[in-house]
Amino acid sequence: MTIIDSSATIKMPCCIKPYVPHSGRMCLLDTLLKTNGEVLEAGVVPTLQSQFATDQGVPGWIGLEWMAQAIAAWSGVQARAAGRAPAIGFLLGTRHYDCKQPWLTLGEHFRIRVEQDFQADNGLGSFICNIYDSRSNQIASAQVNVFQPGPDDNLQQIQARGFR
Numbered sequence: 001m002t003i004i005d006s007s008a009t010i011k012m013p014c015c016i017k018p019y020v021p022h023s024g025r026m027c028l029l030d031t032l033l034k035t036n037g038e039v040l041e042a043g044v045v046p047t048l049q050s051q052f053a054t055d056q057g058v059p060g061w062i063g064l065e066w067m068a069q070a071i072a073a074w075s076g077v078q079a080r081a082a083g084r085a086p087a088i089g090f091l092l093g094t095r096h097y098d099c100k101q102p103w104l105t106l107g108e109h110f111r112i113r114v115e116q117d118f119q120a121d122n123g124l125g126s127f128i129c130n131i132y133d134s135r136s137n138q139i140a141s142a143q144v145n146v147f148q149p150g151p152d153d154n155l156q157q158i159q160a161r162g163f164r
Contacts, residue, residue: 013031014031016030016042016073020086029044029112045110046105060104063097064142067144070114074116075148092145114127123148125146125148126145127143
């Protein structure tokens with residue numbers, strides 16, 4: 001896969017919604033902050049109206065979904081630069097999601113940084129992911145493994161052939 005640097009063609013920061021396949025309240029991120037080739041940074045300010053929010057904040061484990069959606073945005077930026085719409089992808093798992101906070105504070109600006117570590121021709125990929133608080137302290141990290149079907153794949157074909 002050829003990686004496209006779209007930083008010159010996207011005016012950032014901007015709304016992240018055009019770059020992810022998620023819609024409505026399931027789009028958990030707010031802003032595309034920065035992208036250049038293998039790296040994307042996204043932002044979110046959780047509120048009490050945010051999906052999964054409680055009076056205590058957002059559970060720390062939701063950070064893994066923030067990372068996955070930032071990866072989806074990275075893929076969406078690549079797709080848009082190639083003239084395609086963002087496509088569905090799958091979170092396969094992580095190597096040790098480590099979050100230093102049990103709750104992510106409402107009203108605080110969080111920055112999610114994802115960097116492509118590996119991409120195979122069969123759609124399997126791996127990203128190094130970090131979440132930073134408003135003081136640029138790293139509060140979560142993980143290596144996230146993903147799969148994005150090709151344009152000619154469908155779920156039945158994927159299930160029939162497995163991940164090869």
